[in-house]
Amino acid sequence: MAKLMKATVLEPKHPNKATALFNGEASGILHWDNVAYPHFYDLRKTIRGLFWTANEVNMVADTKQFASLSNEERTAFLKIIGLLATLDGPQTDIASKIAAYSTDPSVKSILATIADQESEHNHSYTYVLASVTNYDNQIASFNEGRTDEVLLERNKRIAAVYNEFAENPTIETVLKAMVYSALLEGLFFYSGFAFFYNLARNQKMVGTSTMISYINRDELHHGRFISELFRATLAENPEYNNEQFIEWVYDEFRHSVEQETKWSRYVLAGIDGIDLDDMEGYVKYRANKMLRMLGLSEIYEGYEKNPMKWIRAYTDNFNGTKSDFFEQKSRQYTKTSDLNGFDDL
Template sequence: MSQTLTKVKILEPINPNKSTALFGGKASGILNWNDIAYPHFYTHREQIRALFWRASEVDMTQDTKQFSTLSEEEQNAFLKIIGLLATLDGPQTDIAGRISNLSTDPSVKSIMATIADQESEHNHSYAYVLSSVATLHKQNESFETGRKDEVLLKRNERIMEVYNEFSENPTIANLLKAMVYTTLLEGLFFYSGFAFFYNLARNQKMVGTSTMISYINRDELQHGRFISDLFRATLAENPEYNTAEFTDWVYDQFRHSVEQETIWSKYVLAGIDGIDLLEMEGYIKYRANKMLRLLGLSDIYEGYTDNPMKWIRAYVDNFDDTKTDFFEQKSRQYTKTSDLNGFDEL
């Protein structure tokens, strides 16, 4: 039976400042960045903190004028994709807080607090964008997409199941599963939507919105790096969960997610000038392979090691690629992501 986690006490001076485990360990609650269990987490902290921005800083003047000139297909896709992004980012603020509450490592709590704040700003940005281009009725309709659109509801079924199971039954096993889905959200589920806005921008349309999306994209890359690193470290500390069954479960979730993301992209991007749906499917598989490597696993889509949508590189940041046989490592052999070789674009 998997270990059940409970909320950590805020201050417990009898315990050491350096945590004895990421989850289910002991720590005083006092955070000394010069004495933490995983020193490279400080680098994650600095990289994430460096990304501070506010939605209100983005000038939406031209977008306000341009929205009505978009084709009907572009306007519909715009509103549906904003609805998708809001549906995914809203729970991310909550899940970051829940992971933080269960962690016995104060550095993790600090980083997750920053991630939660940024996810909250992402959600605010969607309302900010819509208020600039659509009536209140259309704005509300867009935010209802995640509750009413049958394709999107089907797409999000497993996310909902895994997150809610973690909420109701916070075991180590469910925590690991929730972190897998967090990396899927940060590194795969947003990307057909991001591509839509970048495609508009390369045609000099809705550049303000694209700028906002690029800020969100940049944040998500860093969040994905940290959560995948936290996942790897947690699994290393709890090797009893490092089983063939769990590995197969992770691969199954990625296959299912790629299938659902592909269905969604064909549904929402059909008829959009400049978007090749076959190319988009390849990009989704490429993204899945990259996120699997971040988790320490192998590619599952042969031939998708290079980005098939070369034009998108102008709109997204780069970061380290990773691949190790992590699922075969023991805790003392844990290797931080930043030490792994390889560097290429998302």
Template sequence: MEKLNRAKTLEPANPNRSTGIFNGESSGILNWNDIAYPHWYKMYKRLVGNYWQADEVNMSSDVKQFSSLTDEEQDAYLKIIGLLSTLDAPQTRTALLLSLYATDPSVQSIMAVIAQQEAVHNESYSYVLSSVVSLDKQNNSFELGRKDPVLLKRNEKLMKYYNEFITNPTLENIIKSLVYSTLLEGLYFYSGFAYFYNLARQNKMVGTSTMISYINRDELEHGRFISELIRATFAENQNVNNKAMTDWVYNQYKIAVDSEIEWSKYVLGKIEGIDLQDMEGYIKYRANKMLRMIGLSEIYPENVENPMKWIKAYADNFDGTKTDFFEQKSRQYTKTSDLNGFDDL
């Protein structure tokens, strides 16, 4: 396929309302009241309403508790923070690079917010580690993404398709990069999130788990928008919306599920409170959910229900308000507006 050109910053001869997400025409002027996909304004408002800062989370109890964790819990803590930082760090750049090729200015703006939030996520991992371990151990945790063989294998496909988009920015490669973003936002984080929520239900490292709940909330919104972006791009470009692409997506999801299961066994195998069989079912459940969001069918019909229902109480829920794990409302950092509704607060 032909390489896409980067979107021009301003092109007054073109209409303000974009004629296409990629390879369309737009002046570059953004009028939120006249965009091709009006409901994306609500997605933008939800994203900016999720504002938070890492150092506003109280880590004092975690500082005291970390040394009392078992060796296995400490090891998993450091490895999972290493994993999460490996995933979030490239997301800032990837979101910005994708936006350079978007000819719809509303997509550019939403991706800019996503990129900023991913930067905050990465900062938060540095913040939590600086609260509980020495600089040497912090650095070792961040080295895992470059050196740990299991983690390198797990991230192999992600690196491949992200880098192929950079070297050859065709529409097909952009879609493949977006698909891997859905895997990252909607699947790859979740064994790590489960670990911290499991600690929280034992009243351990609650500060870290609170931080993770904010990150989790953001990633839910990111995954939702990226899924919408894929569906809209397919609808606009029927030449890439074909069986070969669909088969590729299904195959990548299966590969991702297998690698996530392998990783979870590696990092959670000795952790009390997490059943690895349930974890496997949970990973497949997440894969089914993300496939539905991008308009495809489930591939694990036996995993349509969440087998780890206890997680519902911990995602974005440290103020005691029970919410559904995957459809929850934002908590105290969200500003009241007509888009979130007074009755929901």
């Protein structure tokens, strides 16, 4: 198993264009017109164009509305924020760890941007909770990933794969980490996203939903880059493009769909407006989509189209660039200069 070596920071005797994504040679000087994968530049430009910050979102209306949510909605809100924080926190670290072993400076550059955006996602969950509930509930929500049995079971394999790469960096473990990163970006968030979009279509917690839509758009583009990086790494290391490894990928997708479905039936039970069978179909649809992005075949026959048609207004119409905050008139909010807009209360 090919052990990964940490890339040197600057080595003038090596060429500027990296000889390989991992375990190659590169000077460390990044010249975007002379990189091994020129289309990475377009991906970088798109990802860089997504910049936003949590405290630009006015949460005044959400602050007033949270107490009027049903008990089921408030419980799901806090549990799902806990889930999202559990997933986004490690994404900052895993992007940095993959970057540390990549010998391609273009990859390092893009992953640095992704790590920064994931950090802002995690900050946004603190921001949302600080806007709508007390400190004790915030602590409890962020502890969900450490204490909730369903969530612990759901995240067991994520932790195993990420920690294996951290402790034993090889071509195989970095490929596996990319698979799980793609799963996080393109599948694991989506029952949570659906919950907030369902609130928004009922004119509830619109500020939170709008922030979630920006996170969602970021994740779609992060997932696209990770998928491209996976395919390129597999092409450079064809010995891993074998039946055993590809079957591992399919098994992890099947397991992830099972866990996401179990989680959605647990956390979304009793939420008006979300059909749990449709939610399961949507998860399978997302899995097929992510497999295609990774260059693999679909495994869920009959789930080629999105069965949750109402969610398209929130997830299927993202373009490649960041729109102005004021463009989304159906979920419009205003920027505030003070934290959370509390001075407007």
